[in-house]
Amino acid sequence: MNLERLQTLLGPENVSTAVEDKIVYSRDASRLEGECLAVAWPSQAEQVAALVEWARAEDVDLAPRGAGTGLCGGATPQRSVVVDLSRLTHTGPVEVEQRRVQVGAGVVLGGLNRRLAKEGLFLPVIPGSHRAASIGGMIATDAAGLRAVRYGTMRAWIEAITLVDGMGRLHHLTGDALDDAVGREGVTGFIVEATVRLAPLPAQRTVSLLAFDDEASLLAQRDKWLADPSTGSGQAPRLTALEYLNRHAAAAIGWEARPHLLAEFDSAGGEINDPARIADLWCARDGLYPVLARSGHPVIEDPQVEGEGLASLLAWLETQEIPAFGHLGLGIVHPCFRPGDDRITSLYDQVAGWGGRVSGEHGIGLKKKPWVGAAFRAEIRQLKETYDPQNVINRGKLC
Numbered sequence: 011m012n013l014e015r016l017q018t019l020l021g022p023e024n025v026s027t028a029v030e031d032k033i034v035y036s037r038d039a040s041r042l043e044g045e046c047l048a049v050a051w052p053s054q055a056e057q058v059a060a061l062v063e064w065a066r067a068e069d070v071d072l073a074p075r076g077a078g079t080g081l082c083g084g085a086t087p088q089r090s091v092v093v094d095l096s097r098l099t100h101t102g103p104v105e106v107e108q109r110r111v112q113v114g115a116g117v118v119l120g121g122l123n124r125r126l127a128k129e130g131l132f133l134p135v136i137p138g139s140h141r142a143a144s145i146g147g148m149i150a151t152d153a154a155g156l157r158a159v160r161y162g163t164m165r166a167w168i169e170a171i172t173l174v175d176g177m178g179r180l181h182h183l184t185g186d187a188l189d190d191a192v193g194r195e196g197v198t199g200f201i202v203e204a205t206v207r208l209a210p211l212p213a214q215r216t217v218s219l220l221a222f223d224d225e226a227s228l229l230a231q232r233d234k235w236l237a238d239p240s241t242g243s244g245q246a247p248r249l250t251a252l253e254y255l256n257r258h259a260a261a262a263i264g265w266e267a268r269p270h271l272l273a274e275f276d277s278a279g280g281e282i283n284d285p286a287r288i289a290d291l292w293c294a295r296d297g298l299y300p301v302l303a304r305s306g307h308p309v310i311e312d313p314q315v316e317g318e319g320l321a322s323l324l325a326w327l328e329t330q331e332i333p334a335f336g337h338l339g340l341g342i343v344h345p346c347f348r349p350g351d352d353r354i355t356s357l358y359d360q361v362a363g364w365g366g367r368v369s370g371e372h373g374i375g376l377k378k379k380p381w382v383g384a385a386f387r388a389e390i391r392q393l394k395e396t397y398d399p400q401n402v403i404n405r406g407k408l409c
């Protein structure tokens with residue numbers, strides 16, 4: 011591998027083979043261990059294209075990486091040069107009237123939303139990792155999150171994407187072509203820039219926190235809210251979040267050991283309207299995964315199941331006494347396991363039977379490849395043929 015050539019292309023300060031860097035970049039938040047050959051930090055699309063040209067000549071795999079918060083090994087290197095895109099941080103002017111802004115892939119959502127708040131706007135896709143996750147990574151995984159019941163996933167908020175593909179070509183994707191990059195976990199190329207749509211910040215927030223005797227009554231309340239979010243107020247409040255905690259998860263953060271629903275509305279509708287109390291509740295919810303991880307359950311999964319299958323999933327988790335929480339408005343549940351727990355396999359083996367998907371938001375990456383179906387494999391192969399025929403980007407991911 012001719013690293014000197016790469017250092018000449020990018021500048022020696024933007025490429026490293028130092029052992030400490032290879033250790034840092036050998037894993038993402040999935041905790042899977044990979045093999046990192048070197049790390050590159052491009053700061054312009056042209057440098058990304060040059061990297062691809064180099065990788066094609068050397069037949070080396072490139073692993074795109076945003077903030078490394080991914081939970082399925084998508085950014086875990088497989089004898090790869092990790093391409094850290096966090097220096098692609100330019101941000102265009104906020105187009106307040108049109109409610110959109112152009113951002114580099116490395117821009118972090120939390121910082122972007124702090125800036126947008128001054129204009130009364132925000133990018134409303136809020137994953138639990140919002141303080142760290144990059145826009146490029148969120149597009150590549152089609153991130154969802156706490157407010158997806160109202161605002162949907164990243165796909166709904168993208169107007170255009172600039173992509174450097176596996177041949178070093180630059181594509182300006184819009185319309186249906188966005189699907190060639192959104193949720194493709196980097197296998198079709200490097201997202202270097204995107205124009206994202208923005209929403210007005212809600213003028214009001216109210217919250218309901220309800221505890222239930224069992225999952226059946228909890229699901230009945232969920233269905234009621236989803237069918238008619240204005241129930242009870244006459245003000246037509248709209249549901250902006252609908253989060254679930256099972257009794258183990260609730261107990262872990264000091265709440266009563268019963269299943270809970272935490273719902274938020276962007277107008278009257280919830281019984282809690284004190285901003286400090288609301289902030290405390292969301293802070294507790296944000297801290298849930300870290301608390302479970304520290305208590306020995308760091309392996310977080312993300313099946314998505316709707317309809318009757320959802321009741322079966324929740325009942326199975328209850329029987330197995332597995333702590334779980336999730337974005338119940340979309341049927342996304344996050345069971346948390348101890349490392350090496352073979353019930354993870356058992357869970358995913360059952361998901362198709364419950365009519366669900368193995369990933370509601372984290373993606374497939376390396377972890378969920380065994381459950382990928384033939385049609386999905388064929389679709390990815392077709393995309394690879396178009397965008398990365400030499401297979402130099404995220405080799406062996408997805409399928």
Ligand SMILES: Cc1cc2nc3c(=O)[nH]c(=O)nc-3n(C[C@H](O)[C@H](O)[C@H](O)COP(=O)(O)OP(=O)(O)OC[C@H]3O[C@@H](n4cnc5c(N)ncnc54)[C@H](O)[C@@H]3O)c2cc1C
Pocket residue numbers: 038039073074075076077078079080081083084085095115136137138139142143144145146147148149150151152153154155156195196197199200201202299371372375404
């Ligand atoms: C505590 C915690 C809570 C989380 N909560 C949520 C949640 O609520 N909802 C949710 O959806 N996810 C959640 N996640 C998962 C993760 O934060 C998201 O998947 C996020 O979108 C990943 O962004 P990233 O910048 O860290 O990407 P990375 O982890 O760096 O990469 C993720 C994938 O995208 C690819 N990629 C990254 N950048 C680019 C790019 N510019 N071009 C092409 N491909 C690229 C990588 O190769 C990889 O396949 C959570 C993670 C943690 C640790």
